[in-house]
Amino acid sequence: MRLRRSEAALVVAAGAAVVAAVVAVAGSTRWAVAVASLALALGLLGLARVGQLVLRELSALGAQQQRTTRTVRRLDEARKRTGPLIRRASRSSGRAARDAAALGKRLTAVEESLLHETRELRVVAGQNLARVDDVLRGARVDSHRFRTSLDTLPSDTLRLMRTTERLMPGTADFPGLGDWAITTSSLLAMLSDVATRTGPVTVVECGSGTSTLFLGLALQQRGDGSRVVALESDAAFAEETRGHLARAGVAEIATVVHAPLVEREHTPGDHRLWFDTSGLPDLDGIDLLFVDGPVGGSTHEARYPAYPFFADLLRDGATVVLDDTDRPDERSIVEKWAxxxxxxxxxxxxxxxxxxxxxxxxxxxxxxSADD
Ligand SMILES: C[S@@+](CC[C@H](N)C(=O)[O-])C[C@H]1O[C@@H](n2cnc3c(N)ncnc32)[C@H](O)[C@@H]1O
Structure with a gap:
């Protein structure tokens, strides 16, 4: 606005100069000088004012420049101060990015391994469930067999009493069954088995006891040279069984061989405790093999060697009986034999x-193929 006023003064001065020139042309020198002086004065005034404004603007610009310089300096200092911070922050953010990537990789690996383990757990759980199913099925079969045996117990007992009366008429010295001895149903099944056979029958027992006595009595009645040979690891128990056999008068037919347990290699690399068979008499064939020893648990699957050992003597149609197949070891032995x-x-x-x-x-x- 102020600049406009000084511009106006200059315009007025220019106008006065033109008037002075016109007056001079018209011939009035004094008026021309006066008007020219006025124009000059106005011009000078305007110029002075312009100069003053320019100076003021320059001074304002100078102050502005100083402020800018100070601001730039402050910015420089701030940059110097923040530079290391920014560099550190950028290094940290680089590290954080690398850490985040590594963490991401680890999380992916953990996730994959969890997935893998979950899959394996599912498989194991499935297998366990299948095993539980098997056990339950086995338990159902066992309980069915047990109920059946309870049902048949009275008739089995009656049959046993009749058998005992037939084999040992009027005897009071009757060794009981059950517990360590064979069960009634198994004994009756073996007695039926030998009763169906023709010609002299040979029975071999692993583990002697009441079964030896009953089999001896049953074979004696045939009167055809049938016999039973029992391997017994316990010398005292062998003597006890021999006592029963002698009192029943079947010592000629039923023999107890003391056969302590010794470690031997049954198949290459398979060392187990089993009967020392060096005292076994010559056998030309076996019709019934009853495996009721060694005592279960004396070694893993302690009764396994019996069948492979006597296999070449077993006649076509022979019967092998394994006792205590309610135990896992004996169940496994049956599976292996078969x-x-x-x-x-x-x-x-x-x-x-x-x-x-x-x-x-x-x-x-x-x-x-099987021979007929
Ligand atoms: C299960 S028993 C054999 C029983 C026989 N086969 C029977 O049915 O009467 C197996 C072995 O256990 C041993 N034994 C039998 N009765 C026993 C008892 N009461 N205490 C300790 N051992 C016994 C004997 O060495 C026997 O050969």
Whole structure:
């Protein structure tokens, strides 16, 4: 606004100068000088004012520049101060980014391993459930067998009493069954088995006791040279059984061989405690093999060697009875015996009693088929 006023003064001065020139042309020198002086004065005034404004503007610009310089300096200082912070922050953010990437990788790995483990757990859980199912199925079968055996107990007992009366008429010295001895149903099944056979019958027992006595009595009645040989690891128990046999008058037919348990290699690399068979008499064939020893738990699957050891002597159609097949070890032994041929013989499960399992043995020809 002030600049406009000074511009106006200059315009007025220019106008006065033009008037002075016109007056001079018209011939009035004095008026021309006066008007020119006025124009000059106004011009000078205007110029002075312009100069003053310019100076003021320059001074304002100078102050502005100083403020700008100070601001720039402050900004410089701030930059110097914040530079390291920014560099540190950028280093930290780089580290944080790397850490985040590594953490991400670790999380992915953990997630994958969790997924893998979950999958494996599902498989294991499935297998366990299947096993539980098997156990439950086995328990149902056992309980069914147990109920059946309870149902048949009275008739079994009656049959046993009649058998005892037939084999040992009027005897009071009657060794009981159950507990360590064979169960009534298994004994009756074995007695029926030998009763169906023709010709002299040979029975071999692993573990002697009441069964030896009953079998001895049953075989004696045949009067055809049938016999029973029992391996007994316990010398005192062997003597006790021999006492029963002698009192019943069957010592000629029923023999107890003291056969302590010794460690031996049954198949290459398979060392187990089993009977020392050096005292066993010559046998030309076996019709019934009753495996009720060694005592379960003396070693893992302690009774397994019996079948492979006697296999080559087992006649076609022979019966193998394994007692205590309510225990896992004995169940596993039955599966192993039946799963492969031994000395050209194939055993198959024929009957399951409450506590024992009977297997039928067939001599198979080289092509693997059973002889009739
Ligand atoms: C299960 S028993 C054999 C029983 C026989 N087969 C029977 O049915 O009467 C197996 C072995 O256990 C041992 N034994 C039998 N009765 C026993 C008892 N009461 N205490 C300790 N051992 C016994 C004997 O060495 C025997 O050969």
């Amino acid at each position: 799963s492969a041929e031994h000395a050209g013989r194939q055993a198959t499960v024929h009957r399951r009693n409450v506590r024992s399992t009977m297997l039928r043995v067939r001599v198979v020809d080289e092509a693997g």
